[in-house]
Amino acid sequence: MSTTVTVRDLLADDSLRAGELLGGASGLDSAVREVILVTGGRELDSAPPGAAAVLDLTGAGGLTHTEHLVELVCRRLRGRSGRLLVVAGGRAHAAMSTGRLADRLGLPVLTVAEGLSPPVLACRLLALVRRPEITLARTLNLATRRLHAAAGDLTRILAAVDVSLRGRTALVTSGGSAIAGPAPECGHLLAEASAEFAERAGSLNVAACPAGDLWVVCEAAAGGPLWRDAALAVLRPASAYVTAWLAGERLAAERDARRRSQVLAELLHVEGEVPIYLNEQAAKLGWRLEGWHSGIHIAVVGEAGHPPTVTERLTGELAAHGVAGPVAELAGGWSTWVTSPSPAWGRELPAAVRSALASFRRGGNRPVLVAGIGQPAQGPRGISSTLAEARQAAVVSASSGEPGTVKHVDELGAKRLLLGWYGSAAFRDYARQILDPLLGEPGLLRTIEVYLDCGCSPSEAAQRLGLHRNTVSQRVRRAESLLGTALATPDDRLALQLACRAIRVG
Amino acid sequence: MEIASADLADLAAGATLLGSGGGGDTVSAAILVRRVLERYGPVRLVAPSELDPDDWVITVAAIGAITVMLERLPGGDEFVTAVRTLERWLGVRASAVQGMEAAGFNALIPVAVAAWLDLPLVDADGMGRAFPRLDQTVFTLSEVPAAPAVLVDPSGDTVIIGSGDNAAVERLARAALPALGAWAASALYPMRAGQVERAALTGSFSRAIRLGRMLRTAQRTRARAGLSAEGGEILFSGAVLQVRQRTPYGLGVATLEHTRDRERTLRIELADEFLLALDDGSIVGCVPDLISLVDTRSWQPVSADRLTPGRHVDVLRLPAPARWHEPAGRALAGPAAFGLYLPEGM
Structure with a gap:
């Protein structure tokens, strides 16, 4: 691999980092191939093209005024296709003319007030230009050592990359939001990226390497291609350390989730007194079994399966909205409850859960969730009864089809009658049977569903579906012929509507 | 006379x-x-x-x-x-x-x-x-x-x-x-x-009177031709952007922007007098030759201590007597005599 070294790379080196760029920024991306030490005019006459020059003014023989030489050399160096002029020991407050000339010629001019002597500086830069792989190897070696020491601690892993690359490092989602570290300025680049990359975006260098379904991203203003090569070299092992950390975290999260589900399952099936060991386990998890409990069940609508991190994010959202109960994953959703000394507290619960779900959706999180809330109930047995109600309410919420719907069991009224139907596997099979001719045509099924929900009004259904009234009427006729029933018959209409709901819930 | x-x-x-x-x-x-x-x-x-x-x-x-x-x-x-x-x-x-x-x-x-x-x-x-x-x-x-x-x-x-x-x-x-x-x-x-x-x-003295007559004619009539008859030339016309007057530690420096080509820059090193002029990094005037500044409009000379940003000036160069260009002359009154370092080959 051969690395191009540009002026930016030289300016990012420790020896020049403190220097002041007087002008010529348009030449910062030029490749540097050679470094020369200039003490007079002769070196300039033989300067090879693509050279960076270090101007040594220490041999001025006691004459105090040397500033003007910078401009003379600048002009001559540009004439030899020079790339950079470094003025060692130059004065910090150079005249305006120097910057203007550098800008005009597109030749970066840098003054370094103190530091290495000019010959030593020239040697250092020459090594950087001729053998960039040595710099790369040194950076990687140091980074690997730091990463090894930081293993298992995400903050320290990111800090190790920060120090090695002198950048800002973060662990981010492919949407660009930071999970750890400062949010990257160029996070939007990740949306289109499929593999590791390093590039210059505006005034920043960005390098990113995937770590599981996340990205380790480092940004730095200083540096050029050499930095980007070094960044990829460092990010590769760093992302392996991050992936290992992620795996460990997930393992721990799953272990916890499983324990919570197990304890909750046992609690729900307790008859009579709660056994001592179960009390103990609940206490270990921080659950309060006494007092008044209001159960909440959150159900997934539609797709099955979700990433393991959902539980954690959902718990976070609920807690942020004042619902700080234990969350356990149970068949097709999550159960939680809040405990208070009196039954009165539960009134604000629906609003709180609603905003938590809305906030969860706004964060771009999948899957689509709905929730149900049970009546407050007392004591350890109360947990079981309030959660049972919450699950019923959640089924009704799911049947509405609106993401984020939250129903309290009290609101259900007559709908509780329907729960039996919705919940019955036998009826769901039957529903599938009678709707079978429509299952292959989701558009048709949806039309019928909405048509029935709108009290068989084609105009209202057309409005809700965004279709023409005639299209709705025509689809209804087609569905009738496919199903072999007439929607004018009340019994058929009721059976079809129930079947539609059952399928949606299922 | x-x-x-x-x-x-x-x-x-x-x-x-x-x-x-x-x-x-x-x-x-x-x-x-x-x-x-x-x-x-x-x-x-x-x-x-x-x-x-x-x-x-x-x-x-x-x-x-x-x-x-x-x-x-x-x-x-x-x-x-x-x-x-x-x-x-x-x-x-x-x-x-x-x-x-x-x-x-x-x-x-x-x-x-x-x-x-x-x-x-x-x-x-x-x-x-x-x-x-x-x-x-x-x-x-x-x-x-x-x-x-x-x-x-x-x-x-x-x-x-x-x-x-x-x-x-x-x-x-x-x-x-x-x-x-x-x-x-x-x-x-x-x-x-x-x-x-x-x-x-x-x-x-007769040269000074002749130059003065040329300058005063130019001030009245805007005729600039007399200058070349005296071996002089106009190096640059522009606005003064920045002046750093001399200090006990170093010479002063002025930066001028060309009137027509705004990216073109003239740099002037100055002490009590103007010593060196660099036009975009090339020497166009250097002590012992004379560098004089005159106001663009009035052609009134502008002294080094009166040079201020915002002034529009013409920069003139007049040759010094030939003896100042001999090695001994340069050693006595050339750039080095003013602390200006100009190594060989520059």
Whole structure:
């Protein structure tokens, strides 16, 4: 691999980092191939093209005024296709003319007030230009050592990359939001990226390497291609350390989730007194079994399966909205409850859960969730009864089809009658049977569903579906012929509507 | 040829241009000299060849802070005393006076001195422009000693530097100035007319008058052609963007932006005078040649200490007398003499 070294790379080196760029920024991306030490005019006459020059003014023989030489050399160096002029020991407050000339010629001019002597500086830069792989190897070696020491601690892993690359490092989602570290300025680049990359975006260098379904991203203003090569070299092992950390975290999260589900399952099936060991386990998890409990069940609508991190994010959202109960994953959703000394507290619960779900959706999180809330109930047995109600309410919420719907069991009224139907596997099979001719045509099924929900009004259904009234009427006729029933018959209409709901819930 | 009060405006204008941004105020000096000439009549300007080769010629100049002199104007006695003292010291009688520096303030003083002494003024000087040190003369190049030299302050206090090489005379005179009240009338470089012919830069005063006439014509008519007849050229026309005046630690620097090509930059190094001009990084003017700035509109010369951002100026270059370009001349009055480092090959 051969690395191009540009002026930016030289300016990012420790020896020049403190220097002041007087002008010529348009030449910062030029490749540097050679470094020369200039003490007079002769070196300039033989300067090879693509050279960076270090101007040594220490041999001025006691004459105090040397500033003007910078401009003379600048002009001559540009004439030899020079790339950079470094003025060692130059004065910090150079005249305006120097910057203007550098800008005009597109030749970066840098003054370094103190530091290495000019010959030593020239040697250092020459090594950087001729053998960039040595710099790369040194950076990687140091980074690997730091990463090894930081293993298992995400903050320290990111800090190790920060120090090695002198950048800002973060662990981010492919949407660009930071999970750890400062949010990257160029996070939007990740949306289109499929593999590791390093590039210059505006005034920043960005390098990113995937770590599981996340990205380790480092940004730095200083540096050029050499930095980007070094960044990829460092990010590769760093992302392996991050992936290992992620795996460990997930393992721990799953272990916890499983324990919570197990304890909750046992609690729900307790008859009579709660056994001592179960009390103990609940206490270990921080659950309060006494007092008044209001159960909440959150159900997934539609797709099955979700990433393991959902539980954690959902718990976070609920807690942020004042619902700080234990969350356990149970068949097709999550159960939680809040405990208070009196039954009165539960009134604000629906609003709180609603905003938590809305906030969860706004964060771009999948899957689509709905929730149900049970009546407050007392004591350890109360947990079981309030959660049972919450699950019923959640089924009704799911049947509405609106993401984020939250129903309290009290609101259900007559709908509780329907729960039996919705919940019955036998009826769901039957529903599938009678709707079978429509299952292959989701558009048709949806039309019928909405048509029935709108009290068989084609105009209202057309409005809700965004279709023409005639299209709705025509689809209804087609569905009738496919199903072999007439929607004018009340019994058929009721059976079809129930079947539609059952399928949606299922 | 004579210098009458009518010639003084031209002489003063030319002397300012030859000051290369330094040399002191010529306007007040012209007023002073006009009053002298109105009283004593015109001064005869002679070529050295018009004198007997054995005639003594004494060089006169005001040295020190010109600004202080303007507050404490010379009455004439100090210059007369200086020349008479030098004559007594040498046991000779001067047949004429000449200038040390026919530029700036010191281009006018010898005219007044010649009138006070009722002697002719030799059309010659030792610099052909303004320089800050009294040993920076072609006399030094020709090994004509500056000593004995006499310094007289306005109260009549007198210092005689009896001997020493020219650099030593400069050093001693400079050391005496604070005690003399910042400036002094001086009579120095006594020489015979034959030596003047060989060692001095001749035609200096007539050149100053000619340059002044050219400049004043240009001010009135906007005609710029006269400049090239004197070997001069306009280097740059532009606006002053930044001026960093000299400090005890370094020279000053001015940055100018070209009027038409706004990216083109002229850099000028300055001390009491303009020393070096770089046009986009190339040397276009360098001491000992003269760099003079004039206001673009009025063509009034702009001195180095009056240069301020926002002014629009034309930058002129006039060649120095050829002897300043010889190696010895460059060593005495070239860039290095002002602390400017220009290594070989630059």
